[in-house]
Amino acid sequence: MMPTPxxxxxxxxxxxxxxxxxxxxxxxxxxxGYTGTTFDAICGHAGLSSKRLISYHFASKDELLADVVAKVLTDAAAYMHPRIVAAGGPREKLATYIRSNVEFIAANPVQIRAVQQIAFNSAPAPDGSDDMALALLAELFEQGRRAGEFRDFDARLMAMSLRATIDTVAARLLAGLDATVAAEELVTTFDLATRR
Incomplete structure (x- = not known):
């Protein structure tokens, strides 16, 4: 006899x-796209009986979109973090950060397109998530500077430059740019930009 679930x-x-x-x-x-993402459209896609189910769980569309961004960031971190932690020193961690980020983008085009739609339409991101990601990347650059692997530079500015570059390359990756080629070019570019 089967147990009752x-x-x-x-x-x-x-x-x-x-x-x-x-x-x-x-x-x-x-x-x-952003304008086509109505509660009616979401309800139909999810197979919900009423859009009131969405309103019950999310106070506003902004709250729902913030959860979308948070989910994608969480998924990206879950993919990237173990790889970065397993890498050697700061230069290897930087290369791994770039490669794993590009791999995640290429492997998750639906998630990336969704986040792009939110970003392009100025919907709010989760509080502090962008600052936290930049702070962690800046800390990697600081570690590299302290270890003597990186030259002296503004770590926050370099972190912003790398994030902006990856975000810009994302559109090309979604259009078919080879992820391996893109990753290696970015690794070389930021290795040259940061090395002593």
Whole structure:
């Protein structure tokens, strides 16, 4: 006799519904763009019976879009972080950061298109997420400077330059640019820009 499945408790059910709505929003943003991403469109895509289910879980469209960005950033971090941690010194970590970021973009075009739609339409990002990512990258540059692997430069400015470059290259990657070629060119560029 098969055991009766145990129903999810309310918190798990709520979290599962939120994740379903966020995933549907990512897919609608990628397919229809920012203006086409209405609660009606999300509801239809997710197979929800009413758009009130979206309103129940998210106070506003901005809150929903902030969760979309947070999910993509979390997924990117989960992909990149173990690779960066496993890399050797700061120069190797920088190269791994670039390669793994480019790989993530190339492997997740729907997520990246969704975030681009949000960014291009000036919707708010999660509080502090961009600053935190830049701070972590700047700290990598500072570690490289302290270790003598990197020259003296403004770590925050270099972090901003690298992020802006990767964000710009993302559009080309989505249009078919070879990810390996792009990653190696960026690794070479930022190695030359940072090395002693």
């Amino acid at each position: 145990v129903p999810l408790d309310r918190a798990h059910a709520t979290q599962a519904r939120r994740e379903q709505i966020v995933q549907a929003t990512i897919e609608v943003l990628a397919e229809r």
